Amino acid sequence: MVSTLVIFAVATLALVFVYGLLRSGYPEIRNGRDWDEKKHEIDVQIFRILLDRNEELQLQSFLSQDQFAAFQRRRIHLGLRMLRLVDENAGMLMELGRLVKMKGDPALALKVDELIATALQLRLNLFLARLCLYVKWLFPSATVSLPAFEMRYQQLLDSMQGASSVAA
Amino acid sequence: MNFSYLVTMTLWVLPLALQALIALVMLRRKLVTSFPIFFSYTVLVLSGETALLFVKNPSNSYALVYWSQEAFAVLLGLAVIFEILGHILPPSPFMGFVSKSIWIFGAIAAVAALLMLVLTNGSQGADRIVEFIILAERSARFLQACLFIVVIALMSRLGLTWHHYSVGIAAGFGIYSALALTAFELHAHLHFMSYKTLALLNPAAYNVAALIWAFYIVRPWPATVVEHLPHGTNLAEWNEAVGGYINQWYRR
Numbered sequence: 001m002v003s004t005l006v007i008f009a010v011a012t013l014a015l016v017f018v019y020g021l022l023r024s025g026y027p028e029i030r031n032g033r034d035w036d037e038k039k040h041e042i043d044v045q046i047f048r049i050l051l052d053r054n055e056e057l058q059l060q061s062f063l064s065q066d067q068f069a070a071f072q073r074r075r076i077h078l079g080l081r082m083l084r085l086v087d088e089n090a091g092m093l094m095e096l097g098r099l100v101k102m103k104g105d106p107a108l109a110l111k112v113d114e115l116i117a118t119a120l121q122l123r124l125n126l127f128l129a130r131l132c133l134y135v136k137w138l139f140p141s142a143t144v145s146l147p148a149f150e151m152r153y154q155q156l157l158d159s160m161q162g163a164s165s166v167a168a
Numbered sequence: 169m170n171f172s173y174l175v176t177m178t179l180w181v182l183p184l185a186l187q188a189l190i191a192l193v194m195l196r197r198k199l200v201t202s203f204p205i206f207f208s209y210t211v212l213v214l215s216g217e218t219a220l221l222f223v224k225n226p227s228n229s230y231a232l233v234y235w236s237q238e239a240f241a242v243l244l245g246l247a248v249i250f251e252i253l254g255h256i257l258p259p260s261p262f263m264g265f266v267s268k269s270i271w272i273f274g275a276i277a278a279v280a281a282l283l284m285l286v287l288t289n290g291s292q293g294a295d296r297i298v299e300f301i302i303l304a305e306r307s308a309r310f311l312q313a314c315l316f317i318v319v320i321a322l323m324s325r326l327g328l329t330w331h332h333y334s335v336g337i338a339a340g341f342g343i344y345s346a347l348a349l350t351a352f353e354l355h356a357h358l359h360f361m362s363y364k365t366l367a368l369l370n371p372a373a374y375n376v377a378a379l380i381w382a383f384y385i386v387r388p389w390p391a392t393v394v395e396h397l398p399h400g401t402n403l404a405e406w407n408e409a410v411g412g413y414i415n416q417w418y419r420r
Contacts, residue, residue, distance in 0.1 A: 003284050007310060007353045014313045014346035017320040018339045022380075035398050044402060044409050051413050086406050093401055094328075099394040111397060117263060122407040127325060129410045132417050 029095040038092060040085040050079050051133075065141060072140035076133050083126050083133075090119040090126075179371035180217065183378035187214045190378075193386050199333065205251045206337050209244040210381075212237060235301070242308045245341060249274075249315045252338050256319075256328045270318055277314035281307035288357055299356055302366075306352035312345040336384020340377035347373035 029035055049055060060068050097112040097119075187210050194200050200207045216237030223230045253270065257263040285307040320338055322328070328335075351369045354361040361369070 003288065004353060004357060006280075007284075007306075007349055010310060010313050010317065011346040011350045011353075014317050014320075014342050014349075017317055017324065018342040018346070021320050021324050021335060021342075022339050030392050031394055032396070032398055044405050047406075048409050048412075051416075053416050083410070086410075089401075090403060090406075093398075093403065096394060097397065099392065100397050102393045103395065108396070115397065115401070115403065118403045118407055120257075120263065122403055122410065123325065125407060125410040125414060128414050132414060 029092050029099070031099070032096070035092055035096050040089055042082055042085050042089075047079065047082050050075050050082070060141070069140040073137055076137045076140070080130065080133055083130060087123065087126050090122050094119045175368065176371075179368065179375055180221075183371070183375050184214060184217050186378040186382040190381055190385050199385070202255070203251060203333065203337070205244055205247045209241060209248060212240055212244060216241075238305070242305065242312075245312055245345075246308070246315070248337060248341060249312070249319055252319055252334045255334045256323055266322070270315070270322075273318055274311070274315050277311050280314075281311040284310065302352055302356040306349060306356055309345045309349040309352060312341065313349050316342040316345060332384055332389050336381055339384075340380040343380065344373050344377035347376070 029038070056072070059071060063071060094116050097115050101109050101112045191207065191210050191214060194203070194207050194210070216233060219233050220230065220237075223233060253267055257267060285303055288303055316338060320342055323335065323338065348370055351361065351366055351373065355363065355366040
């Protein structure tokens with residue numbers, strides 16, 4: 001019976017994912033002008049300040065718990081909106097990169113691969129950051145920590161940067 | 169000629185026509201070098217099924233052609249997953265890590281599929297071998313569906329949907345493996361479905377897949393070449409900022 005449930009769950013999930021894949025789409029980018037028109041101008045510094053832990057601690061010391069929770073949720077909401085826009089920018093750049101790659105210039109193709117790899121890594125990070133923000137939205141005052149895998153993650157980043165510099 | 173025979177023949181011949189068209193378009197657009205495994209799969213199914221149209225059924229040669237084609241098709245169907253991965257992930261050490269994770273997930277799914285095969289009791293008697301083969305195919309479809317879930321999730325999540333051909337191939341296989349898996353489970357394990365219904369439902373699912381492949385491969389995808397990348401994209405800066413935020417969450 002368990003195997004039947006697992007099988008039906010897998011089959012349903014596969015169908016749902018296929019439906020999502022066939023429906024998904026990002027803004028159509030056909031040239032550099034489309035990118036100029038459709039890109040979202042977002043300041044990374046605002047994002048940094050918005051989710052800075054020191055700022056958060058400072059706010060927590062000045063505001064009452066309810067006020068802090070409401071304020072923090074507004075900051076998180078804004079942070080999530082910024083992440084959505086960054087996500088869209090990354091998608092448009094990846095699409096633009098594909099069109100540039102079609103030119104057939106090997107040097108340019110290398111740059112495009114680098115751009116796409118950065119965009120993909122950013123999108124994975126955005127996914128994790130969103131999860132963190134959802135948890136934070138649920139428990140705005142709590143300090144939640146995850147087990148430290150950061151060393152492995154940092155090694156991964158270092159290896160990527162090392163490979164990029166070798167390629168350059 | 170009764171209605172059931174007509175439906176069976178349509179479900180059999182329609183994907184053959186579609187796959188012949190797919191093979192021709194792939195040859196014409198030089199897609200064979202980009203997707204050699206999918207092309208091999210297409211040619212294998214096309215030639216195998218065409219041969220079956222002319223072989224006497226039931227006979228030993230029919231069974232030989234049918235089951236060997238089925239076995240190779242399952243293997244190529246699994247290999248296509250890694251062909252798609254090679255296309256969608258750019259060459260970088262980070263993506264190598266993602267690809268390795270999918271291999272590990274695949275190994276876990278394969279063990280689960282094997283356990284399912286070993287632990288399921290089929291029927292007794294003369295149909296035992298056929299039942300075992302169907303259960304084995306169910307296990308293979310389970311593995312295929314699991315891997316396609318991961319690949320499709322990756323494509324959707326990372327916005328790799330502009331890889332039109334990869335999207336089409338993955339979606340077709342995803343739908344087919346999900347529907348076939350359900351049909352095999354209903355027939356071989358739960359016995360809710362007769363063999364006659366399974367013999368109709370499985371090709372029907374394959375028809376859906378062939379239609380999706382044909383739509384994505386035969387359809388022309390207009391594309392204009394862009395001369396250069398835009399200046400001042402701050403993806404790396406954003407990557408650093410978002411990564412920095414995630415790092416705040418880890419215990420030191």
